Amino acid sequence: MAEPVAGAPAIxxxxxxxxxxxxxxxxxxxxxxDPGRTLVVFGPNGAGKSTLLRILATLLRTHEGTxxxxxxxxxxxxxxxxxxxxxxxxxxxLYRDLTIRENLRFHARLHDVPLxxxxxxxxxxxxxxxxxxxxxxxxxxxxxxxxxxRAVLHDPALLLLDEPKANLxxxxxxxVDPLIGxxxxxxxxxxxxxxxxxxxxxxxxxxxxxxxADLLAPAADVTTAMIGELYAV
Amino acid sequence: xxxxVSALLRKEASLELRTPQVIPAMALFSLVTYVVFHFxxxxxxxxxxxxxxxxxxxxxxxxxxxxxxxxxxxxxxxGFDAFLLAPVDRTSLFVAKALSMLAFLALVQxxxxxxxxxxLLGPGLSAAHTLDLILVLALADLGIAIVGTLVGALAVQTRxxxxxxxxxxxxLLVPVIIGAARASSPLLAExxxxxxxxxxxxxxxxxxxxxxxxxxxxxxxVED
Numbered sequence: 001m002a003e004p005v006a007g008a009p010a011i012x013x014x015x016x017x018x019x020x021x022x023x024x025x026x027x028x029x030x031x032x033x034d035p036g037r038t039l040v041v042f043g044p045n046g047a048g049k050s051t052l053l054r055i056l057a058t059l060l061r062t063h064e065g066t067x068x069x070x071x072x073x074x075x076x077x078x079x080x081x082x083x084x085x086x087x088x089x090x091x092x093x094l095y096r097d098l099t100i101r102e103n104l105r106f107h108a109r110l111h112d113v114p115l116x117x118x119x120x121x122x123x124x125x126x127x128x129x130x131x132x133x134x135x136x137x138x139x140x141x142x143x144x145x146x147x148x149x150r151a152v153l154h155d156p157a158l159l160l161l162d163e164p165k166a167n168l169x170x171x172x173x174x175x176v177d178p179l180i181g182x183x184x185x186x187x188x189x190x191x192x193x194x195x196x197x198x199x200x201x202x203x204x205x206x207x208x209x210x211x212x213a214d215l216l217a218p219a220a221d222v223t224t225a226m227i228g229e230l231y232a233v
Numbered sequence: 234x235x236x237x238v239s240a241l242l243r244k245e246a247s248l249e250l251r252t253p254q255v256i257p258a259m260a261l262f263s264l265v266t267y268v269v270f271h272f273x274x275x276x277x278x279x280x281x282x283x284x285x286x287x288x289x290x291x292x293x294x295x296x297x298x299x300x301x302x303x304x305x306x307x308x309x310x311x312g313f314d315a316f317l318l319a320p321v322d323r324t325s326l327f328v329a330k331a332l333s334m335l336a337f338l339a340l341v342q343x344x345x346x347x348x349x350x351x352x353l354l355g356p357g358l359s360a361a362h363t364l365d366l367i368l369v370l371a372l373a374d375l376g377i378a379i380v381g382t383l384v385g386a387l388a389v390q391t392r393x394x395x396x397x398x399x400x401x402x403x404x405l406l407v408p409v410i411i412g413a414a415r416a417s418s419p420l421l422a423e424x425x426x427x428x429x430x431x432x433x434x435x436x437x438x439x440x441x442x443x444x445x446x447x448x449x450x451x452x453x454x455v456e457d
Contacts, residue, residue, distance in 0.1 A: 059317055060457045083320030093311035095244070097251045102244075109240035110319035134251075150315075 004084060004157050005071020010035040010187035011056060011158070015065035018051055025051040027211045028065070033204060035157070038188040040198040040219070042227050043208035049191040050089065052208070053160045056189060057087045070157060083111060086156035088164050088180065092147035096136040100127060100146045103135065104153060111154035121149040125175055140167040148176045152184075161190045195227035234328070237321035241329030248306060249337075255302050256340050259295040263345035266291040267352045278355030285418040288349055289410050292338070293377070293403070295345070299337045300381035301398045303330055304389035313389075317455065327382055327451040334378035334385075342370060354421060362420045365428040369420075372436035373413035376443060380405045383447045386454045405443075412436040 004010075011033040018026040026048040033039045041049045054060040056069055058078040066073065072080040087093070094103045104118045122128040125145040135143060144167040151159065164180055165173045178184065182201060192198030199205060205222045207215030207230045214230060215222070249255060270287045271277070279287055307313045316326055346366075350358065358366065381402060388397040416432035419425060 057314075057318060059314055079320070082318055085318060087314070087318055091311040091314070093315040095248060095306065095310050095312060097248055097306075098244070102247055106240055106244045107315065107319075109243070110237055110316065110321055112236060112320075 004035075008068070008071030009033060010037070010070060011039070011189065012068040013055075013065065014067075016055065016062045016067055017064035018048075018055060018060060019063050024211050026055070026208075029208075029211075029213045030065075031204075031206055031213065031216060033187065033189070035187050036185060037203040038182060038190065038201055039204045039206060040202035041189065041191045041206045041208060042193070042195065042198060042215070042230055043191075044231050046210075047208040047230075048211040049208055050162055051211075053087065053089065053162055053189060053191065056158070057085050057160055058082055059087075083154060084157045085160060086151035086154070086158070086186075087160045087162075088147055088151040089160075089162040090166075092135070092143050093150060094135045094143065094146060097134055099132045099134050100138075100149075101131040103146065104149055107150050107153050113154050117153060118149070121153065121179070124179060125149055141169060141172050144168055145172060145176060148179055152179045157186060159184070159186045159188045161188060163191055163193065195224035199224065199227070234322045234325045237319070237325035238329045238332070241316075241326060242332060244312075245329065245333040255299050255337050258302075259298050259337065259341040260344045262298055263291050263295045263341060264348055264352075266294065267349060271353060276353075279353050279421075280355040281422040282414070282418045284354055284421040285414040287353060288346075288417065288421070289373070289414045291345070291349070292342070292373075293406060293410055295341060296334075296338060296377045296381060297399050297402060299334055299341075300385045300402055301388070301395060303334060303382065303385035305394075308389045313455070323452050323455055324448060326455065327386070327447060330385070331378045331382040331447075334381050335374055338374040338377060342374075346370070356421070356423050356425065358420065359425065362425050362428075366417055366420050368433065369413055369416045369428070369436070372433060372440060373409050375440045376409040376436060377406060379440060379443045379447050380409075383443070383450065383454070386451065390454075408439050409436065412439065 009032045013029055013031050016026055016029045017024065041052060043049050051060065055062055055067055058074055058081055069081045070084055074081065101118065105115060108115055108118055122131050125148060127145055130142060159180055161180060190201060199219050199222060202219035205215065205217055205219045206213060207227060209230050215226060384398055384402040388394040391397050412432045412435040416429055419429060
């Protein structure tokens with residue numbers, strides 16, 4: 001597994017376009033983010049937020065433009081990025097019939113992570129007592145906590161978080177914050193529908209509408225009203 | 234690659250042990266098919282070419298059930314994406330799935346082959362010919378597992394995967410059926426004769442060619 005390139009932007013997208021058949025999901029998006037910073041992506045449903053995350057995760061290719069993550073061009077060296085990215089999406093990426101511990105062991109083996117790390121994370125999110133329960137028996141909030149463990153198991157340099165606290169109550173959100181919040185020190189890309197909460201997390205704000213970047217500015221220069229305009233019908 | 238294959242195999246075994254789906258379905262399908270052949274052919278006992286044909290048609294159609302389910306859990310529960318995010322050789326998924334399919338076929342045949350002997354096969358099988366038949370089964374199962382894994386990975390990415398799987402796999406597996414039926418027919422005859430080496434070689438060559446093809450193509454199948 002190749003290391004991130006020192007001094008390079010954590011994310012560098014230039015004129016990125018991605019289509020699904022005839023439909024353009026992202027069009028001509030350009031954005032750069034320094035290591036350790038947080039980009040929050042706003043936009044209504046279908047704006048292209050999840051597509052952007054999947055491109056950064058190397059799960060989707062760009063059709064036009066160039067995309068670099070951690071200093072590696074995704075088209076040419078996408079394999080170098082895998083293992084440095086943690087993805088927490090709407091889907092927890094956990095097998096429903098396996099227990100939390102079995103799921104995490106599977107991911108730990110894929111990422112060559114010591115199994116002791118699993119117990120450390122289970123303690124951190126308060127799931128040790130439920131670790132031997134099958135995922136399909138858990139509430140959505142508990143599944144989301146397990147998914148957080150899965151996303152940070154390999155200590156990724158870049159976290160891609162698709163509405164990460166959507167299923168969490170305030171107490172659970174506080175529990176996972178040291179792992180996926182600003183205090184984690186990781187570069188983060190977060191999608192959000194919460195203007196105030198999102199801006200509080202952001203160093204840089206990106207607003208997408210119909211796949212186009214309608215807004216890109218430092219979070220300090222963005223107001224909740226500007227975010228609200230993205231959602232205007 | 235070994236680490237990833239081992240992780241994937243453990244996961245497959247855990248899932249199948251926790252909620253058995255594929256193996257019971259394939260075994261039950263095989264038994265029901267023997268009954269269908271029994272009544273359809275109006276024969277109590279089969280031998281030679283007919284016995285080999287019934288045996289291999291049953292194995293092939295039962296295998297389609299396994300191929301159809303091979304990647305479904307991974308696709309529906311996000312395991313596919315999780316694997317693609319890991320820093321591992323993507324061919325390890327092919328190797329693990331093909332080995333899983335091979336294990337499914339072997340376990341099903343532990344039930345289905347004795348059942349075939351009891352329910353349909355007329356002449357008995359000597360110990361030496363039983364070993365020969367196991368060799369034919371091993372080579373044919375390997376071919377089915379390789380092509381099944383390739384087709385399963387392709388089909389699971391389409392909406393009509395249940396239709397695509399047999400439509401793609403069955404034509405590709407015709408050489409396996411021909412080779413396996415021709416190789417096993419003399420073993421299942423009233424007066425059994427030696428295993429024809431030519432058909433064993435055909436099966437071996439098929440496994441080699443499709444194994445290399447699958448190894449080269451699999452990356453492109455799982456990539457966006």
